[in-house]
Amino acid sequence: MVKAAVLDRLWARMNERGDFPMLSQSLRTTVAAMGNDDLDFAALVQVVLSDFALTQKVLRLANSAMYMAFGGNITTVTRALMVLGMDAVGHLVVGLKLVDHFHHSAPRRIDAKLELNRTMLSGCVARKLTEHGDLRVGEEAVVCTLMRQVGKLLVVFYLEAEWDQIRRRCMDGADESEASVAVLGVTFDELGLEAASRWRLPETIRAGMSHYDPHATDEQRSIQWLRATTNYSTDVASVLIAPDIDPREREAHITELAHRYSRALATDPEVLVEMSVALAREEAGEGVMREIMELRANADAIAREALDPEARIAAGVADLRALPPDNSLQLALALASETVLAGLGFARTVVFVRRGSNAFEAKFGFGPGVEQALPKLAFDAAFQPDVFHLAIANAVGIYIENARDPKIVTRLPAWFRHTFDDARAFVLLPVAAEGGAPVALLYGDWNDAHEPRKITPQAMSALNELARELGRFFVSVPAQEIEVQ
Missing domain, CATH: 3.30.450.40 (GAF domain)
Incomplete structure (x- = not known):
């Protein structure tokens, strides 16, 4: 009941700003198209085409280096869907819609922008982790990673007074979960799961958003992998974006995380460390963040480069x-x-x-x-x-x-x-x-x-x-x- 009451208050606050119902509807339409047994290509393409900026982002991602081997020179959303598959494009759309919503709703507060940047960076880590595997599973992992932080983003962006109370408790030594329960009666994770349910996201996404337990034996291997990817990406992003941290200390934190998650991710710890630390280095990190900024701020670039x-x-x-x-x-x-x-x-x-x-x-x-x-x-x-x-x-x-x-x-x-x-x-x-x-x-x-x-x-x-x-x-x-x- 507490969760529902808090989320009702959140939904009411977001609806007052006018753009939130459109996000909810587009997410539900996207998920419905992905789950249609008859493969409703037109419905999913329509979701993308209804948003000019989103169309350009999908095409840009479909033509980016990580997807080039699967097609190249993709000029229509339908073609992107054919090459990447319904699930991959659907998850990509969900992820971009979420990031775009919070980007356009961002208040002029450094802490809110910092949380959004951390979320975007965590999605980047997840994509890096999965870029050489199955596209559908990779984009699913990115959505899980973004959704894992949606509860916190909702509070930061729409319940400013409560967020300030939570921050003060954290400065006094409480961890975020304790502070969130004390102020709101629920954790950020619980809010995120409730939001996923209201948006009717698939059960796999909701399962993948949960906390990773390395000792769990009753979960499917795919769910455990999703949780490990989601948690590792979130934790690494927090380390990378942490202010005033010595590079050696940052690498030590990442090394610890790599050893904790390497078995579940089926990747050598050294490979995880190298990939993650590379994001913090100026050259590689700038490249990843440049791609994010281009997707967000230069959505019309592909239009200028359009074929005749x-x-x-x-x-x-x-x-x-x-x-x-x-x-x-x-x-x-x-x-x-x-x-x-x-x-x-x-x-x-x-x-x-x-x-x-x-x-x-x-x-x-x-x-x-x-x-x-x-x-x-x-x-x-x-x-x-x-x-x-x-x-x-x-x-x-x-x-x-x-x-x-x-x-x-x-x-x-x-x-x-x-x-x-x-x-x-x-x-x-x-x-x-x-x-x-x-x-x-x-x-x-x-x-x-x-x-x-x-x-x-x-x-x-x-x-x-x-x-x-x-x-x-x-x-x-x-x-x-x-x-x-």
């Missing part, structure tokens, strides 16, 4: 071509849709898929408000004198440069005008199966918030090639059986 539209679309075509035709239809559609979105800087994209012989229905899309609009977007396959029917009757795409031209408006169906009345310009790309039958339609637009771009003949040619490549995923799917969840 033709090259981006060509990269998407190459990714589609690399997929076997029996691969997930939803994955292929998500990859094509995001390629169009990213390549031309559209505000939103929608994928219409033919259902039976009678209708085209919007199955998913990317961009603000698209998910809510999907149920309203459908049209009969029977011919009507509008641009959508003209598009599915064509072999190549159509570019509507001015959707508000009176001549064009008369060719826009009512369902489109009612739902996307802010469209300024758009592209329609017909997708045909082998034999020429139209099976899908890709739509992308610029609205009032996005300046339309000129589409060169080369870019249009690349878009048509993308649509042709997408058509092969429908070859073995009879029209009446096409279904995208």
Whole structure:
């Protein structure tokens, strides 16, 4: 009851600042997408694409040296997901969302910034420990490490008066757990576990957040490894960030930790010491912290380095071509849709898929408000004198440069005008199966918030090639059986 009361107070305080509900919702959506047995690629991609800065961070990490061997030159979130896997990207998103939330909520207090830096550094240690192993497990360990300190961060950032009391007790000789219980009635660890439950994080994450007991015999080996990684990373970060500590004393502390955890981490103590001490050295430490700062402060860097539209679309075509035709239809559609979105800087994209012989229905899309609009977007396959029917009757795409031209408006169906009345310009790309039958339609637009771009003949040619490549995923799917969840 005490835990619930304290957390209720925390949640109320955070909700007053306005941004916390968005964090909770995005974390729950991410976890739900990861746990979907049908592999809901589109849902996870949408979580990332809904946040421009997060999109750039995921792409930057997917293209960083530690992941380069798994793909390289990754320009779409869908491709990052394909290369790294649902769990790896999902955990990466959870970790980045957590760090970003506290970064943007940071009060102007040195102690709060210090705690956040220590948390970020602990995540860095965890990533270093796991960078040569399984990506999914490695990112899971990073999330466990960050979440292990969430309870403390919540108090530091949102319960300032209570945090000051805890600090004073610690200065008088109490340890943090004792001081937290005395002031709040619960420990930081208990608060973190309660937060993980409210965010519906997987049981594995919650188990990995707990205290590491080297003598425990009733836990799975994977859980023990997670706990050891989480605890070692947290302890090392505390040593590295400790002020006024002699380098030899710092190394002695790290050596002690390395020997304590080496067996559980299946790593020689000397290797652990070298890796950890390297983070404290100016050259290596600066490199790690520079990556963190770039992820946080220079999220738009990758946008400045972005490929031109033709090259981006060509990269998407190459990714589609690399997929076997029996691969997930939803994955292929998500990859094509995001390629169009990213390549031309559209505000939103929608994928219409033919259902039976009678209708085209919007199955998913990317961009603000698209998910809510999907149920309203459908049209009969029977011919009507509008641009959508003209598009599915064509072999190549159509570019509507001015959707508000009176001549064009008369060719826009009512369902489109009612739902996307802010469209300024758009592209329609017909997708045909082998034999020429139209099976899908890709739509992308610029609205009032996005300046339309000129589409060169080369870019249009690349878009048509993308649509042709997408058509092969429908070859073995009879029209009446096409279904995208």
